[in-house]
Every structure is written in structure tokens, then in C-alpha cells.
Amino acid sequence: MTKAEAAGAKLDLAPASRVGIIAGGGSLPVEVAASLARQGHPPVIIAAEGEVDRKQELAAYEAEQLALEDFGSLVPLLRRKRISHLVLAGEIRRRPKLSAMRPSLGLLAVVPTVVMGLARGDDGLLRILTRFLEKRGIKVVGAHEIVPELLAGKGPLTQAEPSKADWRDIEAARVAAKAIGALDIGQAAIAIGGRAIALEGIEGTNGLLERTRQLRDHGRLAGKTRGVLVKCAKPGQELRADLPTIGPRTVEAAQEAGLAGIAVEAGRSLILEGPDTIARANALGLFIIGLPAEEPAHGH
Numbered sequence: 001m002t003k004a005e006a007a008g009a010k011l012d013l014a015p016a017s018r019v020g021i022i023a024g025g026g027s028l029p030v031e032v033a034a035s036l037a038r039q040g041h042p043p044v045i046i047a048a049e050g051e052v053d054r055k056q057e058l059a060a061y062e063a064e065q066l067a068l069e070d071f072g073s074l075v076p077l078l079r080r081k082r083i084s085h086l087v088l089a090g091e092i093r094r095r096p097k098l099s100a101m102r103p104s105l106g107l108l109a110v111v112p113t114v115v116m117g118l119a120r121g122d123d124g125l126l127r128i129l130t131r132f133l134e135k136r137g138i139k140v141v142g143a144h145e146i147v148p149e150l151l152a153g154k155g156p157l158t159q160a161e162p163s164k165a166d167w168r169d170i171e172a173a174r175v176a177a178k179a180i181g182a183l184d185i186g187q188a189a190i191a192i193g194g195r196a197i198a199l200e201g202i203e204g205t206n207g208l209l210e211r212t213r214q215l216r217d218h219g220r221l222a223g224k225t226r227g228v229l230v231k232c233a234k235p236g237q238e239l240r241a242d243l244p245t246i247g248p249r250t251v252e253a254a255q256e257a258g259l260a261g262i263a264v265e266a267g268r269s270l271i272l273e274g275p276d277t278i279a280r281a282n283a284l285g286l287f288i289i290g291l292p293a294e295e296p297a298h299g300h
Helices: 003-009 028-038 068-080 105-119 122-135 164-182 204-215 248-256 274-284
Strands: 019-023 044-048 062-066 085-089 139-141 188-192 195-199 228-231 261-265 287-291
Touching (some): 044 068, 068 122, 164 188, 164 228, 164 287, 188 204, 204 228, 248 261, 248 274
Parallel strands (some): 019 044, 019 085, 085 139
Antiparallel strands (some): 188 228
């Protein structure tokens, strides 16, 4: 993504806008908050209880805690804080327990929505919540609209580039990632030796990479080297929430799993802690490449 494209993707906030961040785990809430503060819109952090792991770096901002089961009180909280825009940023690993939800009028309006969303998987839930909030006058924006510079650019982003064999792996893993994405199971797949060998489930990308590391000694993979992790947005995904992300830890875990590199969709994936992630990949000799969105990747 060029600087001009990033500038074009950036959200234009009116001076009176108040932005809330529903913050989960990882560095994304930190990067979004810092960018908003630089733009003169210090955010209100709504920390998803038990999910935020970068508390120190978010301590400078006005903050509220919200248990997932108290979702019904979110709209009154946003109104009280005069929040006009809301960003969902970071991982939320836990699903709300319906039995623990405290009844309230706000919640009764949301429950059927949440039940339907949980039945449809993560993306269904995010899409339904987004619609629910927008009906109540709160504009839901994507983290990439606040910090477009986090979006992956096109082509090789590292010194290393994929070999011919790596392109076969990229193709195979991409087809697999799109297939599980269509079922709302996950966003990532790993291919080694020209075929998909592991798909992301509920354990997330780091769990997938750990599983691949353990599979290396498995009979069918023994002696096979290299391999690629591909992460793609789910077909028809709500792009304002849960875009595929990679960061320094993804690179380290990919190297521990013996992979040659990582491919993501350009313009539809986030590279967190970008300079660190690229520097780490360069130091370890891995490639990171941005694939053109939706079109099949072509071998060279």
C-alpha cells in the first residue's frame, strides 16, 4: 500500500467526533489509540474484560471495563460518553456465556441478535453487532480506516522472496484458507510440498503454527522443507472487524514451524508493529508477501 493509497483510505473525523475503541488482546488497540491521539482525537478505551494484555500502553487514555455478558449496557455507555464512532480492535478469544448475561432492557434487545450471531460464527456475530450499533446512530469504523498504514502492501515486503516451489504452496494454502473462510472456521492455512497440511481452527494462527511445528516429525511431512502460511479475509467478510493480522510473534512462530514465509492479502490484512515484523522476518530470512486481493496468486 503506497502512502497515497493509505492517505486515501483514512477516515476523516469531524472535530467534535469522539471515538471509542472496544479493545481486545494484542497490539492493535494500542496502535489505533496512538494514531487517534496523534490526530487530536484521544479515544475512550472500552476494555473487553479479561482480554486486554497491553494495559500499560493503554493506561494514558480514558477507560471503561465491559464484560462480554454486559453487552446490553454498551449502547447506554457509548451515549453517556458521547461516542460517535466505534472501532473494534484486538482479539477477543472468549465467547460470551449466555447464562451469565445480566438481564436489562438494553440486553433484551440484543439477545436474539447475539444468539443468532453465535450460531453463525465469529464473522456473523461481528456483522450483526455492527448493524445493531449503526441502527442506534453509532458509526462503526475499521481499525484500518484509522491507521491505514497498517494495511499490507502489494508484492514482497521483505528482502527474501518466494521461490517457484513456495508459489505452489501459496496457491494451495490460499485455496484452503478461502474454503475454511467461506465456512467461517478461520482465516489461515499452511501448505508444505504443494498441498495444504493444516487449517486454522478456533485456536488461532499461533495455535496453527504450533501444531505445524509438532507435525514436522510426522511421517508424511518428514523430509519436506519450507512451506507457507497464508492468511485471507473470509469471503464476504465484514471488513470493519477482524481483518487478518500478523505481527512479530507470527513471524517467529512461522520460523519455529520451519516455514519459508507468510502471504497475506494486500489492502485487506494488517501488519501489526510493521517495522518490527518486517525486521524480524528479514533477520530470520523469511519472506512476507502481499497478494492481490481476490484474484488467484500467480507463480513466477
